[in-house]
Structure formats: structure tokens, C-alpha cells
Amino acid sequence: MANGVVVAREGEMVALLFSDEELKEMSGVKRGGDYIEVTCGCTSHRYGDAVGRLRVFVNGELEITCECTPGCDEGKMTPAAFEKHSGRETARKWKNNVWVIVNGEKVALSKTVLLKYYNQALKNGNGSHRSQNGRVCHRDEFVRCSRCSKERRFRLRTKEECRIHHDALADPNWKCADLSFDKVTCDDDEERASRRVYRGCARSPTCKGCTSCVCFGCEICRFSDCSCQTCTDFTMNAKA
Numbered sequence: 720m721a722n723g724v725v726v727a728r729e730g731e732m733v734a735l736l737f738s739d740e741e742l743k744e745m746s747g748v749k750r751g752g753d754y755i756e757v758t759c760g761c762t763s764h765r766y767g768d769a770v771g772r773l774r775v776f777v778n779g780e781l782e783i784t785c786e787c788t789p790g791c792d793e794g795k796m797t798p799a800a801f802e803k804h805s806g807r808e809t810a811r812k813w814k815n816n817v818w819v820i821v822n823g824e825k826v827a828l829s830k831t832v833l834l835k836y837y838n839q840a841l842k843n844g845n846g847s848h849r850s851q852n853g854r855v856c857h858r859d860e861f862v863r864c865s866r867c868s869k870e871r872r873f874r875l876r877t878k879e880e881c882r883i884h885h886d887a888l889a890d891p892n893w894k895c896a897d898l899s900f901d902k903v904t905c906d907d908d909e910e911r912a913s914r915r916v917y918r919g920c921a922r923s924p925t926c927k928g929c930t931s932c933v934c935f936g937c938e939i940c941r942f943s944d945c946s947c948q949t950c951t952d953f954t955m956n957a958k959a
Contacts, residue, residue, distance in 0.1 A: 736777055741832045746820035753777055757833070760825070761805035761817050769805035773798075773819065779836045780935040783817075797952040798828070811955055857940060858918040858932035862887045864895045867905035871895060874919070881940040889947060 736755055742748050747758030759773035769787035776782070783801040785793045793804055802813040809816065814829040821831065828834055857875035862884065864871065873884040883900065887893045895903045920926035934940055941953040
């Protein structure tokens with residue numbers, strides 16, 4: 720922490736989060752390397768308060784770990800999914816329905832500074848990971864074949880390429896022969912480890928993942944016609 724400001728370092732990248740002044744009255748504040756965490760919740764008139772831990776990342780990602788009951792196994796979820804899980808009657812307004820505690824009072828996320836990075840990412844199409852030419856940049860990803868267990872590279876430069884990867888990742892039976900853009904079989908060798916480290920980051924060729932190349936949702940890699948939870952949450956959040 721420098722001068723009361725949370726600093727996240729990733730290689731040479733320095734990202735500023737929130738100052739002590741902005742967070743001083745919030746309950747349950749914890750600081751991580753590239754995020755801050757606070758106590759949050761959502762209230763249902765029928766079931767009462769569902770409490771959780773909200774993590775706010777500098778790239779705009781919001782992640783809630785539910786603590787509604789000791790045996791809850793929901794794990795990490797988006798604010799929209801947490802709102803639905805809580806049983807909130809007027810769902811799909813998570814910015815107003817999910818709250819944090821400020822000075823002992825429940826305050827909607829929309830009335831705090833915690834959505835600053837989320838709103839910036841949404842406005843810019845997650846602009847924190849745009850390349851120098853202004854285009855959204857997604858690094859290459861790998862999917863493991865269900866038959867030979869070899870991982871195959873997927874380029875994610877266009878919406879079509881992102882959809883191919885998205886569908887492959889969602890298919891537990893995906894196999895090498897399903898690659899539509901390259902003729903690869905299970906008999907072909909897997910990429911060498913020395914080659915796999917190059918994944919197309921505009922900031923650093925051998926980057927292991929940063930806010931310049933890791934996307935947590937934008938109009939290129941999320942799809943309104945897809946019914947998976949990830950795409951559904953993104954579409955709902957974009958409309959909220």
C-alpha cells in the first residue's frame with residue numbers, strides 16, 4: 720500500500736484501486752494483490768438477508784462468495800447470480816439490490832465507489848484490455864481434448880473465434896477433431912511448452928495473464944443467444 724492507496728503489481732503493471740478514504744466506513748474491508756473485498760448482502764422480504772463477500776477487481780470483475788448459510792455450496796458467483804440465489808423478489812436490479820454496509824447502514828452498490836471499475840469496463844467494452852490500436856484484446860486460450868487429453872490453442876481475435884472457443888469450453892465431450900479452423904487429430908503432437916507461453920498479450924509476449932489480455936466479459940466474447948450462466952449474467956448486467 721502506498722500513500723493510503725491499494726496498489727496491485729503484475730510484472731511492471733501498477734493498478735490503483737481505492738483509497739483508504741473511500742473505504743474507511745465500509746464493513747469487512749480486506750485487501751488483496753489486485754482486488755479489495757468487503758461484506759455484502761441482498762435482502763429478500765421472504766427469506767431475509769443473504770450475506771456474502773464481494774471482491775472488486777481492478778479490471779472491472781465483480782465476484783461474490785456466498786455465506787448465506789454455513790452449508791451453502793454455491794461458491795463464487797456474479798452479483799446477478801447472487802441476487803437470484805438470495806431469493807430477492809425484484810431480481811435483475813442487482814446494482815440496487817446488492818448492498819454493502821457503510822457506517823452501519825445497508826447501502827446499494829450503485830451508491831458506492833465500488834462499481835467504478837465495473838462501469839468503466841462496461842462502457843469501454845472492457846477497455847482495460849484494449850490493444851494499442853484501440854481494439855479489444857483477448858489472449859489465446861487452450862481447451863483439453865476429452866479423448867487424448869492434449870490441449871489445443873484457440874485464437875480469440877474475432878467474435879466468431881470467441882464463439883468457437885466458448886462452445887468448445889462448454890462441451891465436456893469436445894475433441895481435437897471438432898476444431899473447425901484447423902485440421903488436427905488426436906495423433907498430432909501437443910504444442911511445446913516453450914511455445915505455449917506465447918499467448919498474444921499486447922503488453923508482454925510471455926505474459927501469464929494481466930488486465931491487458933484477460934477479459935471477464937465484453938460484447939465480443941459474450942453472446943445474447945447463449946443460455947449459459949456466464950452469458951446470461953453478462954447480458955443482464957449490461958441492461959441493469
